[in-house]
Amino acid sequence: MNNLKLSVIFLFGVLVLFSCDNTETKKGRFLLKGNEKLKENDPEAAIEFYSEALLVDPHYKDALYNRGLVYQQLNRLEEAISDFSSVLNANPADSLALFQRGVGYMDNGEYYKALEDSKKLLSTLPKSWKSHFLTGLILEKMKNYPEALEAFDNSLDLQPDNPEVLINKATLHYYLKEFDQSEISIDIAQKLNPSEPNIYNLRAMLAFESKDYAKAMEWIEKSIELNPKEAFYYNNRGLYQIYLGEYEKGLEDINYSLKQNPKNLYAIRNKGIYYFYKGQKELALTYFKEVFQKDPDLELVKDYIEKCNQK
Template sequence: MNKLKFSIIILFGVLVLFACDNSETRKGRFLLKGNEKLKQNDPQAAIEFYTEALQIDQKYKDGLYNRGLVYQQLNRLEDAIKDFSVILQENPSDTLALFQRGVCYMDNGEYYKALEDSKNLLTLQPENWKSHFLTGLVLEKMRDYPKALNSFNNSLIYQPDNAEVLINKATLHFYLKEFEKSEAALDLAQKLNPDEPNIYNLRSMISFESKDYEKALDWIEESIKINSKEAFFYNNRGLYLIYLGELDKGLEDINYSLKQNPKNLYAIRNKAIYYYYKNQKDIALNYFEEVLKKDPEMELVKEYMAKYNQE
């Protein structure tokens, strides 16, 4: 749920080229070329141009920041963390780099480092919605849902019309089984941004919890219609199809999701459920045990393990 928007630094104004080219002009020109490649959806070429700028000046903040963002988008999290850390070594109060490094640490599973960055951000900008939002995201990953919810509520104090924060708040209410509160937050988010696919994904999950599998399928189709590239939408659709008796169609979606992210434990769990209903229960058990080792609290796993033991 924590899909974040990235802001590339752009040089404003015109670079005036003198007869004698200087380093500021050259590194700025490489930055602009990198930005152009990014607009053309060529992130690797963008990285190369940002690197050219950094060969002129290893501590060039704009080059480090932009390259770090592209690394982050490509899930090269260690590389992104290094770039943001160079900025922070020069200026520990750089809130842009601090926020993005915190997100990278979180996505890399380094939750305590992410939490430290979020605490520093709160110290520097206690009245900025993003400071509280990052804290909430990290606490959510650490499964401290009440504190995470409190952080999202604090974030909304400073930016009440932020659909992204509202969706994350709705997600926490969902985890806490507070479905009416989750729906209320989603209603607000949908008014602000009706084209956000995560709204309909979460509505599908609420419908699934209510055992309304047809409605769950309708909602997830809305998500896929808006964003047909998001792997976890297909994983959810695969689960709903299994519960509607369309086992092989469900497996097709789950396998598609796993190709995008082979470590997705929810997809592995859903594959186990598929094999359970195909009466290939030894295969199902292997998948369930794999998930159980890595996430003992995941929904549905213990339920199916109990069914297996009763048979």
């Protein structure tokens, strides 16, 4: 299985498009050109234009913020964190930059720094659902599931019909093996936003848990249909294919996912599962041991280590 890439749910939905009176200035024109490149799905070119704007004005908040978002999209987390930090150096209470830097720290594995940003955000905007949502995301990464669930509930108190929060709450119930409660939250989320691919990814995870691998494949195909660019969907599909006996197709998906994110422990584990079923137990064990050293509680790893060590 793979965890939801929770930070992706709404990170890139709102990039500021500026048309105010500074659009005739040089930096404003570069900013607008960068936004146009984003519309054309050319993030590298967008970065170049935002960087040109910042050569004109190194403190240009709009360019720093938008460039930081694109860096985040490309998983260039150190650069994203740097841009959001530059915004916060000028305005430590900037809620947009606090949220995004918190997500950046979280995705970079710097959980305590992320938590500091979430605390600042809660202090700045205690009645914002996003403040509690970020706290929940970070606590989940830290595997503090009860407090993460409480944070998501606080977020839903402020915005009850938010599908993003509901999906993440459903995911936490999944981690806690509370599958019926997970289904309840995901049903509500689907009614609110039936085109959200993470809904079907989670349904696939639940189907896998019940050993209905064919149904898991149906659901993950729906996720990929809705968002063919999300690498961890392919990793999940690869796992389901292995359990259905389609080993080479599974490996192809897992390798594709690893190419996008070589640090994905779920994909490394799944590659070990592939080699286990191909009869290469010693090679499989190297993958399982690598994952175990970094996350000994990751699902299925201990089971497969035991299977590999059986005579």
